[in-house]
Amino acid sequence: MQKVSKLKTLLAVVTILLPLLCVSSQITLAKADTNNILVIHQYSSENQCQNLFDQGLRERLVQDEKHVYKFSFEYLEMDRYPEDDNYVIHTANYFRHKKEHSNWIPDVIVTSGGVSDWLLPYKEELFGDIPIVATAPSYNRSSSDQIDSFTEHYLLAGQDNFSKNYSLILDILPDTKKIYVVVGNSAEEKSLLDLARAEADQFRDKADIVFTNQMSYAEMISTMKTAESDSVILFSRWLKDIEGNSFVPAEVLSAITDGAEVPVFGTQHQYLGLGIIGGYLYDISLLGKDAAILVMQVLNRSRTSDFSNLDRYNRYIFDNRALVNWDIDLELLPKSGTIEFVEDDF
Known part of the structure; x- marks a missing residue:
């Protein structure tokens, strides 16, 4: 009987409070x-x-x-x-x-x-x-x-910051001899290419920096698949190739990371999770x-x-899975950086 009495009391309270909560919600919505x-x-x-x-x-x-x-x-x-x-x-x-x-x-x-x-x-x-x-x-x-x-x-x-990404690559992978910068041939990419080239000048004595804007899609993919073991890929975007064909950058990047046998970095946050190690990313x-x-x-x-x-709008962000895959020393990463896709230990 005591349990029945408590249940009746609880139902009575709910009956009183429910209309009040509904009215409160309606008032809040009315104010907005x-x-x-x-x-x-x-x-x-x-x-x-x-x-x-x-x-x-x-x-x-x-x-x-x-x-x-x-x-x-x-x-x-x-x-x-x-x-x-x-x-x-x-x-x-x-x-x-x-x-x-x-x-x-x-x-x-x-x-x-x-x-x-x-x-x-x-x-x-x-x-x-x-x-x-x-x-x-x-x-x-x-x-x-x-x-x-x-x-x-x-x-x-x-926008993409190439200088900090060149520096990042050479800091954490100091044996790098060549950096392939993947960028296409659209009007937007041509403007980015000017920036990427200008910011590459201060690193020419450390690594050979190669740009892909004059390649067809097939040639670019082949070049990435056969990249030298002491090279690194930096993906900016690939909207259009030299032949005028249009592409979705995320799909192009997935094709690169699936086939490349060297580390791949990126310049934009939306690329994280598609196989890149990370980078100084535009978010x-x-x-x-x-x-x-x-x-x-x-x-x-x-x-x-x-x-x-x-x-x-730019931050150092990394994919833990790629860091582990390429055996990157975490101590070499920028202290201000964040690491995503970290699995919880149980």
Whole structure:
């Protein structure tokens, strides 16, 4: 009988508290404004760099107590239709149709790197007065007339740091005689190539640094598979080869790490887990978080922050599995570095 009495008391308490909890939740939701966020990316949805940007954007916005966010994502897929003016026109028509017929109106538009280059001529017609938070192309380290004309709310993205990766490789693998820098032949990659070459000058007396931009995909893969035993591969990206063929960088990297018999490093965080040891990696999820801060500031009509410290987006990060596989001495890693994929000991 005592157990029955306790159960009745518990049910009575639950009956009283449950409606109160529901009311409390409804009040909380009522206090938060709902805002629609349209995110536009330059490349196709398989691009892991963009997915990391979205991850950082969402993680930061979910912490906002003043607003509830609903997202819609669009992908220009310029990696699949490079240098096709007709495709750009059809894409603009697609956005024009959605604007005229959709009942979902964005409160803020977020564009990742490169989108402003393609949509600037159509900006007023397609988006009107809707505020835009944009990131400049990753190879631009200063503002340009184009991004300034596209929006007043923009961030300058970070980029690959080749100098620190050359230095890292030679510090932890001092017997290295050659570094293959994997970079393709697209317009974006050509800008990166200039940077990679300039930063290689101070290391020429320590190792031969070879760039793959003039190779076809097949030639590049063959070169990586037959790389000398005292060489190392540094993967930046491979969007387009010398023959004009387009590729998904993560898929290219997986093909390299599957076949190469020498260590592979990378320059971007999304490559971690695909076989690279690690490196001084550009983490675009941090850029996504900064974009989220800018979105909140725009919605709150508060003063926007200055995100001019581009080095904040790069960190030393390593894959423990690759470190073990290549027998890397952990004492040689930078003290500020972090190691991921560490298995727990039981």
